Amino acid sequence: MWRELAPIGRNAGSGGYRRYAWTAADADCREWFKAQALSRGLTYETDRNGNQWAWLGDPLAGDAVVTGSHLDSVPDGGAFDGPLGVVSSFAALDELRRRGVEFSRPLAISNFGDEEGARFGLACVGSRLAAGQLTVDKAHQLRDGDGISLPQAMEKAGYDPGTIGADPERLARIGAFVELHVEQGRALDLSGDAVGIASAIWPHGRWRYDFHGEANHAGTTRLVDRRDPMLTYAGTVLAARREAELAGAVATFGKISVEPNGVNAIPSLVRGWLDSRAADQATLDTVIAGIEQAAKERGERDGVDVRVTRESFTPVVEFEHALRDELAKILGKDGADVPVLGTGAGHDAGILSSSVPTAMLFVRNPTGVSHSPAETAGEDDCVAGVGALADVLEGLACR
Numbered sequence: 393m394w395r396e397l398a399p400i401g402r403n404a405g406s407g408g409y410r411r412y413a414w415t416a417a418d419a420d421c422r423e424w425f426k427a428q429a430l431s432r433g434l435t436y437e438t439d440r441n442g443n444q445w446a447w448l449g450d451p452l453a454g455d456a457v458v459t460g461s462h463l464d465s466v467p468d469g470g471a472f473d474g475p476l477g478v479v480s481s482f483a484a485l486d487e488l489r490r491r492g493v494e495f496s497r498p499l500a501i502s503n504f505g506d507e508e509g510a511r512f513g514l515a516c517v518g519s520r521l522a523a524g525q526l527t528v529d530k531a532h533q534l535r536d537g538d539g540i541s542l543p544q545a546m547e548k549a550g551y552d553p554g555t556i557g558a559d560p561e562r563l564a565r566i567g568a569f570v571e572l573h574v575e576q577g578r579a580l581d582l583s584g585d586a587v588g589i590a591s592a593i594w595p596h597g598r599w600r601y602d603f604h605g606e607a608n609h610a611g612t613t614r615l616v617d618r619r620d621p622m623l624t625y626a627g628t629v630l631a632a633r634r635e636a637e638l639a640g641a642v643a644t645f646g647k648i649s650v651e652p653n654g655v656n657a658i659p660s661l662v663r664g665w666l667d668s669r670a671a672d673q674a675t676l677d678t679v680i681a682g683i684e685q686a687a688k689e690r691g692e693r694d695g696v697d698v699r700v701t702r703e704s705f706t707p708v709v710e711f712e713h714a715l716r717d718e719l720a721k722i723l724g725k726d727g728a729d730v731p732v733l734g735t736g737a738g739h740d741a742g743i744l745s746s747s748v749p750t751a752m753l754f755v756r757n758p759t760g761v762s763h764s765p766a767e768t769a770g771e772d773d774c775v776a777g778v779g780a781l782a783d784v785l786e787g788l789a790c791r
Contacts, residue, residue, distance in 0.1 A: 408468030449498030460502035470767025524558035
């Protein structure tokens with residue numbers, strides 16, 4: 393499975409993946425998922441929001457155990473973020489069939505669309521729509537860098553955008569959702585464990601900063617006469633690092649656009665996107681407030697107008713304790729001490745936690761690198777992840 397999926401959407405120059413929502417690479421990933429489902433005799437379907445499902449048992453019976461993740465990527469992302477969870481889900485089902493277990497609950501494997509938000513700027517679009525956390529009106533307003541709207545992209549890919557929206561009936565049929573994911577950090581590497589259980593997802597969000605200055609000639613305009621938004625942006629980037637460091641949080645300006653974007657022109661507008669995360673809400677609020685204050689103070693000095701727009705936000709997600717404890721009991725049945733750890737990364741499991749009981753398993757990432765071609769996980773650890781997921785699914789769905 394891994395060899396079949398690996399070439400899809402891979403950029404020869406960077407070695408990273410460009411599997412953006414509703415593109416040709418995304419379509420190839422979806423075809424791969426469908427083929428895996430049908431080859432195992434599973435009932436395949438796509439829901440109203442374009443999320444894919446592969447069912448063992450009656451999809452309408454209720455109290456289903458669902459596993460899976462996503463197949464899309466960030467720009468030049470790694471091979472494991474998302475796909476490891478989907479591949480491991482199919483492999484875990486194969487392992488359960490090898491064991492000859494009998495299922496007492498329906499089992500499903502899912503691929504949620506547009507988890508990374510690389511194309512339209514909003515993460516977890518597929519699961520947000522299903523959970524009612526993204527309205528149809530706001531979804532219709534989403535546009536990519538070329539001005540193509542989400543409905544236009546879906547229609548071009550062969551899906552009906554007229555059906556998108558909250559899907560409470562489907563979510564009501566799910567008794568538990570367990571997502572396996574490569575760890576995006578080094579906690580497991582430092583503890584020496586191959587697999588861990590997630591405790592919570594840090595609160596996190598994305599903010600757009602618009603720095604409005606005045607376009608002018610780079611060679612003839614005196615420094616004292618300039619209203620250069622790039623200076624204000626640069627000062628804000630440094631302020632973000634300072635505020636995050638002081639608070640024990642993280643803050644990143646990872647995307648920028650410039651107008652008119654000429655080498656010999658002072659910009660009229662610099663637009664930067666901030667991603668910030670912290671272990672608790674109070675800390676995150678402090679960091680965001682400090683960055684915005686620093687940006688506006690610097691803007692006053694530079695003659696630059698600063699406007700801040702919150703584009704997305706996800707509060708802290710505490711995974712359901714009963715399900716989390718059940719996973720720990722299943723995986724610790726032989727006396728093993730399974731580590732429980734928090735994460736600063738968002739996931740579909742976090743979005744779905746508002747509607748269904750959810751839990752997560754992490755597989756060790758020896759470098760801690762993620763959202764990069766250097767992202768990796770050892771084969772033995774991946775196999776251990778499949779075994780752990782199979783044990784969990786057996787414990788939940790084969791009672």
